[in-house]
Amino acid sequence: MIFTRSAVPVEPSSQGWTPPGGSGPAQPPAPSSPQPAPAYPYPMPAGVQPGMPYPPYGAVPQRRGTNGFAVGSLVTGIVCCLPPLGLVLGLVALAQIRKRGDEGRGLAIAGTVLSVVSTILMTVAFATGTAGEAWDGFRRAARDSAAADSTFDLRTGQCFDTPGRGLEDEEAASVRIVDCDRPHEGEVTGTFPLDGFDEWPGEKTVETEAERRCEDINSAYALDRWAVPGTAEPYYYMPTRDSWRFGDRSVTCALASGGPKLASSVRSDRTTLDPAQIAYLEGELAVDSVWWEEPEDLFEDDPEANRAWAERMARTLGTEARELRAGPWPAAARTHALARAKEYETARGHFGRAAAAQDEESFWDAMSEAGDAFRQETEIAVRSALGLATDPPEEADDAEEGEPLPSDDTTV
Numbered sequence: 001m002i003f004t005r006s007a008v009p010v011e012p013s014s015q016g017w018t019p020p021g022g023s024g025p026a027q028p029p030a031p032s033s034p035q036p037a038p039a040y041p042y043p044m045p046a047g048v049q050p051g052m053p054y055p056p057y058g059a060v061p062q063r064r065g066t067n068g069f070a071v072g073s074l075v076t077g078i079v080c081c082l083p084p085l086g087l088v089l090g091l092v093a094l095a096q097i098r099k100r101g102d103e104g105r106g107l108a109i110a111g112t113v114l115s116v117v118s119t120i121l122m123t124v125a126f127a128t129g130t131a132g133e134a135w136d137g138f139r140r141a142a143r144d145s146a147a148a149d150s151t152f153d154l155r156t157g158q159c160f161d162t163p164g165r166g167l168e169d170e171e172a173a174s175v176r177i178v179d180c181d182r183p184h185e186g187e188v189t190g191t192f193p194l195d196g197f198d199e200w201p202g203e204k205t206v207e208t209e210a211e212r213r214c215e216d217i218n219s220a221y222a223l224d225r226w227a228v229p230g231t232a233e234p235y236y237y238m239p240t241r242d243s244w245r246f247g248d249r250s251v252t253c254a255l256a257s258g259g260p261k262l263a264s265s266v267r268s269d270r271t272t273l274d275p276a277q278i279a280y281l282e283g284e285l286a287v288d289s290v291w292w293e294e295p296e297d298l299f300e301d302d303p304e305a306n307r308a309w310a311e312r313m314a315r316t317l318g319t320e321a322r323e324l325r326a327g328p329w330p331a332a333a334r335t336h337a338l339a340r341a342k343e344y345e346t347a348r349g350h351f352g353r354a355a356a357a358q359d360e361e362s363f364w365d366a367m368s369e370a371g372d373a374f375r376q377e378t379e380i381a382v383r384s385a386l387g388l389a390t391d392p393p394e395e396a397d398d399a400e401e402g403e404p405l406p407s408d409d410t411t412v
Contacts, residue, residue: 074086076089087116154175159187159265180264190221299363318345340382350366
């Protein structure tokens with residue numbers, strides 16, 4: 001530890017003052033004559049007269065602040081919401097600045113000028129009638145904005161309208177949620193995440209995934225496809241390259257109508273149907289789903305693919321026939337359900353023969369007999385007994401009698 005010598009001065013003794021290292025007392029120095037007070041070492045502050053006490057250390061004269069009316073005049077003049085108010089505030093500010101010495105004269109002048117210009121423009125607008133049109137447009141925009149919801153916030157079961165050009169818009173950031181009991185353009189059937197992509201996969205990849213998965217989501221949401229209007233088509237909202245950067249990773253599926261609006265909800269799933277209705281509709285959907293997997297190439301071009309598909313149809317029809325016979329049918333529907341099961345069994349046999357066909361003629365003969373096994377009257381009877389829709393879809397008019405009518409999901 002370092003010690004330093006004390007700086008406390010040595011007090012003189014009563015015998016006189018002895019200097020350090022001295023040998024004897026010494027006489028104190030003779031008193032000097034009074035000296036005049038030193039001159040004030042700094043410039044004299046305003047308001048301080050000679051002879052007055054010094055101001056406190058660090059004290060400076062107070063500076064006048066910016067006039068509040070001047071600031072208000074400038075803001076009002078820029079916003080143009082109430083031009084006359086900005087003019088009044090500017091004139092009041094100039095008067096106070098002259099009287100009190102406030103700052104902000106330039107702000108007050110600028111606000112006054114802007115307010116005068118805005119007042120002139122507003123007067124001309126009211127005189128020509130353009131102000132009313134502008135105000136109507138502003139009210140419409142405000143109403144639409146207040147009612148708009150982000151497409152990110154859409155939830156299963158919500159019905160919506162699209163602003164702007166409606167469903168024709170290639171990109172939409174917002175929709176307007178409406179009551180499903182009122183006319184509406186679309187209805188959300190579900191969403192799914194785009195997993196497995198660390199980077200933006202490209203529009204084509206996302207579209208392909210949306211088409212594939214939204215088809216299944218739409219079918220599960222609207223099991224009773226006969227209850228879906230013919231104008232309703234698959235529709236979806238998917239991320240864009242820009243929205244992907246902000247974390248948008250979900251696709252929203254919907255059924256929407258670009259023509260006449262949907263009059264009511266198209267939902268028919270486990271939330272709206274009873275067990276018997278679900279059992280019947282899921283069986284029909286299973287058969288339809290495999291039916292539409294029929295190869296694009298004809299038997300003569302790809303016999304192996306066609307035989308494999310016919311085999312899948314035979315297995316599916318056999319499974320669904322057993323489900324129909326064991327279903328939880330009410331008394332009124334049981335007879336019709338068993339009749340439908342018999343049609344499935346008959347068609348299963350014909351598809352089995354098609355799966356074993358070795359030539360083109362045998363294959364198409366078996367396929368023709370399989371189609372004839374289905375009777376639309378039987379399906380209508382089951383539906384009527386179960387309380388489901390009984391009007392066939394519009395495509396029934398173009399189908400051959402007895403041919404199953406799977407839903408035609410065309411992506412928009």
